[in-house]
Amino acid sequence: MPEFQARNPAYAQRVQESFDRQGVMALIGARVSRIAPAECEIQLPYRNDLTQQHGYFHGGIIGTIADSAGGYAAFSLMPEDASVLTVEYTMNLLAPGDGELLVARGRVLKAGRLLVVTQVDAIAIKGGQETLCATLLQTLMTMHGRKDL
Helix, strand or coil: CCCCCCCCCCHHHHHHHHHHCCHHHHHHCCEEEEEECCEEEEEEECCHHHECCCCCECHHHHHHHHHHHHHHHHHCCCCCCEEEEEEEEEEEECCCECCCEEEEEEEEEEECCCEEEEEEEEEEEECCEEEEEEEEEEEEEEEECCCCC
């Protein structure tokens, strides 16, 4: 895996502050559990209102935290005068999101001047056992000259 350097020494605070402004993350009860240059982990405890008809985490909820984990992994590398925006992602659901905790672990694969490519693994944890339930490949855009509000 390539070694990445954050351009902004306050990247972790910046990521957390941006995350805290996302109303959807507060709505579903997600939290950032790890921030490092080119990496972000988001955790979401199980709640019945986040499930589909079989009681598993809904695929849309899995995609929601995975998108943010990849986005903030990318954002951690961006300059202070830039913000991030998802361009596209493809997610493969590999197993039911069956667990007490859903964790999305995002990491940057390639960081260009304008586009950043990330990979995110979503893991369901049940009884201490981790199950890879989805993987996401994502492209993000660095919005130069547009500070994150």
